[in-house]
Amino acid sequence: MEYPTTILGWAGVIGLGGLGFVFTITLVVFVHELGHFLAARFFGVKVESFSIGFGRAIAGFTDRHGTFWKIGWLPLGGYVKFWGDEGVSSTPDHEKIDHATAAERAGSFHHKPLYQKAIIAVGGPVANFVLAIVILTGLFFIYGVAMISPQVGRVMPGAPAAAAGVQVGDVILAIDGQKVRDFRDIQETVTVSQGQQLLFRISRAGKEIELPVTPGLIEMKDPFGNKMRDTGIGIGPVVPQEVGSVAPESPAATAGMKAGDFVIKAGDKDVESFADIAAALRESDGPLKLTYVRRETDEAAKKVVAKTYDIEIAPRAGLDTAADIDSQVLQATGLAATVPGAPQSEIVVTLGPLESVGKAVGTVRFIVVKTLTFIGQLLTGTGDYQQLSGPIGIASVSGKVLVFFGIVPLINLAAVLSVSIGLLNLFPIPMLDGGHLLYYGIEAVRGRPLGERAQELGFRIGLILVVGLMLFATWNDLTKFRLF
Numbered sequence: 001m002e003y004p005t006t007i008l009g010w011a012g013v014i015g016l017g018g019l020g021f022v023f024t025i026t027l028v029v030f031v032h033e034l035g036h037f038l039a040a041r042f043f044g045v046k047v048e049s050f051s052i053g054f055g056r057a058i059a060g061f062t063d064r065h066g067t068f069w070k071i072g073w074l075p076l077g078g079y080v081k082f083w084g085d086e087g088v089s090s091t092p093d094h095e096k097i098d099h100a101t102a103a104e105r106a107g108s109f110h111h112k113p114l115y116q117k118a119i120i121a122v123g124g125p126v127a128n129f130v131l132a133i134v135i136l137t138g139l140f141f142i143y144g145v146a147m148i149s150p151q152v153g154r155v156m157p158g159a160p161a162a163a164a165g166v167q168v169g170d171v172i173l174a175i176d177g178q179k180v181r182d183f184r185d186i187q188e189t190v191t192v193s194q195g196q197q198l199l200f201r202i203s204r205a206g207k208e209i210e211l212p213v214t215p216g217l218i219e220m221k222d223p224f225g226n227k228m229r230d231t232g233i234g235i236g237p238v239v240p241q242e243v244g245s246v247a248p249e250s251p252a253a254t255a256g257m258k259a260g261d262f263v264i265k266a267g268d269k270d271v272e273s274f275a276d277i278a279a280a281l282r283e284s285d286g287p288l289k290l291t292y293v294r295r296e297t298d299e300a301a302k303k304v305v306a307k308t309y310d311i312e313i314a315p316r317a318g319l320d321t322a323a324d325i326d327s328q329v330l331q332a333t334g335l336a337a338t339v340p341g342a343p344q345s346e347i348v349v350t351l352g353p354l355e356s357v358g359k360a361v362g363t364v365r366f367i368v369v370k371t372l373t374f375i376g377q378l379l380t381g382t383g384d385y386q387q388l389s390g391p392i393g394i395a396s397v398s399g400k401v402l403v404f405f406g407i408v409p410l411i412n413l414a415a416v417l418s419v420s421i422g423l424l425n426l427f428p429i430p431m432l433d434g435g436h437l438l439y440y441g442i443e444a445v446r447g448r449p450l451g452e453r454a455q456e457l458g459f460r461i462g463l464i465l466v467v468g469l470m471l472f473a474t475w476n477d478l479t480k481f482r483l484f
Helices: 007-042 102-106 114-143 160-164 183-191 251-255 274-283 325-333 353-380 391-404 407-424 433-446 452-480
Strands: 047-062 068-082 145-148 152-155 171-175 198-204 207-213 216-221 227-232 235-237 243-246 262-266 288-298 303-313 335-337 346-349
Touching (some): 007 114, 114 407, 114 433, 145 183, 152 160, 152 262, 160 207, 171 183, 183 227, 227 353, 251 325, 262 274, 274 288, 274 325, 353 407, 391 407
Antiparallel strands (some): 047 068, 171 198, 198 207, 288 303
């Protein structure tokens, strides 16, 4: 992946990052608030304003029901303000509701039965989950699902997989009796395992074996090169290309490479395709270190083992820049991609409507479980707090996704963000929807609401927690992206 190296290039990424951030936040917040709005309208609650963003309105209109729809200048959230609300957090304005007429009471949120207020509060998060399922269903149905062969292409030295005896070339057939079709099935199962031992059924050299593997916290990199720690076992999928042939007496042959070798690194960068190898060779000032894996038969142990080798290699000089420069670099090095008809590590599987819905629901469930697992790890001190991101981090990721991958992955990111915001709002923190649900639950048990002072204290504590988390995440972004 190529990143900008000039101020103008990064200005473009930052500009597109802003657009990507506004798109994802606006979509997710609008649908969240629309969930509250529709539930309130269903129960006859008068909605005074519907805002996307905070602060002074830069655009807006009033509908026939008297609701003022507006866009605030600060795109960091939104709110729906009901009649009788004192502010945007739905705290009651007792001056209004205590002296309300019969007609005003009929449209007052605070005079509605407890179950109706709870449904209105949960309407926003539910709308977020529905949005994610709709987006993912559409993407799965239109584009299909790219399934990656569950064959092991990389094993991290010292990681749980290596300690358990997993080898490059192994094919994962099942985990704890659950069939594995896609490499991501492995990642999802491992992530939600909570560090419990898993039994892997593996195909190796035509034979099936079983290996117990205990996941642990390992350090890895996200698609943009940022370091992160997550529950894993330290394996990666097969690189899509393997060496199909090596030209005799070429630099690659002289260095010892053979057909069937599996290139995993060029310099210090992971290799995902032959184009990565060509780009690294082209950009190197001299000989480039290539790391590759070769499967060999251990005669003493009577089994196939994977061995890793490092070589230094440089293409012959005299390239014609008018032709396909990458192909020439590889030819001048003596490397050729795998022969036509060789198995691909990734295939696109088309899904029907019902299959797409099921896959979307499963993906949302996985995001929820993964998020809750991460929060549990943070609370127990085993998680990586640097993975927390605020507006700057979201904007950065949005921009990179839009620049390097396009609009479709950005829509997919919006689905993931929608699940995260919906889940976050269900946490029992005053000011959030989950805090309101907590108050309603206490009221249902006690038979009467908490006192006004207790509710006000709760909202203040909730405000401190939310603002503190936002500041911490923003500081985390500033240090992560070296913006301070």
